[in-house]
Every structure is written in structure tokens, then in C-alpha cells.
Amino acid sequence: MYLKNKFKYNLFNDGFCFLPSIFSKKEIISAYNGLKNIIDGEYETGRSPERRFWEIGDDPNSIIKIDKPHICNKSVWALITKPEFGRILAKATNSNRVQVWHSQVVWKPRSKGSSGIAGWHRDAQYWPFWSRRGLYTAWIALTNVSEFSGPVRFILQSNQWNDIRELDFFDRNIDAQDKILDSHFKSRTIINGILNVGEVSIHTSLTYHSSIENKEKWPRVGMVVHFCTEESQRIAVTGEDSNYLEQLEDPKTAPIIFEK
């Protein structure tokens, strides 16, 4: 498992970067087990996740996405609030303040057919209530991520592109999506987020990314941490999302993990 010079990428210019692990083996194993329990419907803290996109009894080969697992389990909470984690995110984003406002587990068992595909998207397309600056996603590898396990893959410098409206995380027809991308940017460079367990990738909310099938025997597990910095700004929206960011006032849901 090797990505040549992986630490050379620049978050602001390239749209993503990779960071070495700052987690102990124990922290990783505890969080991995915590996420497994959440998938199995066991919520140690007594709080349910914000939303489950996979229910017990659903296709076991399908991608399992559950929102805000950090509120359900103490080890998952400990992982994403580790002070050293806050410090490295602040350093990488050149920020004075890092607040986690959302998270997801994306657990990808060995795939069958297109069951493991997450379509091309940029995170900002799902966040009408946020400005486009100061919003990032950290992806913590809770297993080794090889080129065959369906790593998150990033389009180099796509954070500098205009929006491509037809793309979507939930669209598993990656060939059709590639054609759409071709019609906008024929020439593009894709970098796989090949990570050793504990390592972290960060991408901006504007970076196009996706992931394809897991052909390894073991699940590929990512703890996805969405965070904002002092550069972010709330945007007033109407409808069901109008109050969504009120949770920023609740430290038990949206912890500040670094502040200068």
C-alpha cells in the first residue's frame, strides 16, 4: 500500500491533503468497535444517530452510511475530539478555530456489483446553509485503505471548478457520471486516498470526490468528520434546513475541538 509522495498535496491548491496518524492503536480499535455497535443499532450514549441510510437487514454488501455517529458512542466521540486531532486540522487549514458540526461513518464491506459506489460530488452541494469558505471534511481511516478497497478518490484542483449540477453521492452509475465530467473537463487527474490505518485525508467542501467498489476481503471503514473554521459563514435558508445549524450552539453535538 503506497502512494508516492502522498504528503506533498496542498489543501488549498489541490483541494485535498493527507496527514499522518496521530491516533493510538487502542483509540482506533475502540472507535472501530463503536461504529460496528452503532451499525448494529447499539447506542452507548442513549442518543440515536441523526439519520441512518442503512438499516439492520439491508443488503450486507452495500455501502453503510450513518450520520452523526459521534453522538452515539463514547469511543467515537473520543476519537474525533482528541485535542491533537483538532490541532492538526487547525494547522492544515491555517485556522484558529475548528468546530465539528457533522459526521458520518462510511463503512464499505466487500462489494457486489455497484453496491460500494459513492458517486462524484462536492460536499458543498448538500449544504445550502453554509458559505463555501471555511468548510472541510476530514476522513479518518479506521482500516488500511488500499487501491482495491474503494478508497475515496479526489479530482486534483477540482476545488477551483464551477459547480457541475448533475453529480450526486447516491448515484451509483459512475460511467454515466464520468461522461458528464468528460463534457466539462476532459482532462483531469484522479488521486486515490490510499491510507494506512489512522491516517487522515482532508478535502475542501468544493473538491469533487467519489469512491468505487471494495474488492478487498475486509471492510473499508472511514470516519468522516465535517468541520468549520472561523472563515465559515451561515447562510439563511428557508424550509426544513432553516434551523439545522442551531446545533452549533450545542457542544454535545457540535464540539469545538481547537481554539487559539
Ligand SMILES: O=C(O)CCC(=O)C(=O)O
Ligand atoms: O467514504 C466514502 O467512500 C465517501 C466519503 C465522502 O463522500 C466524504 O468523505 O465526503
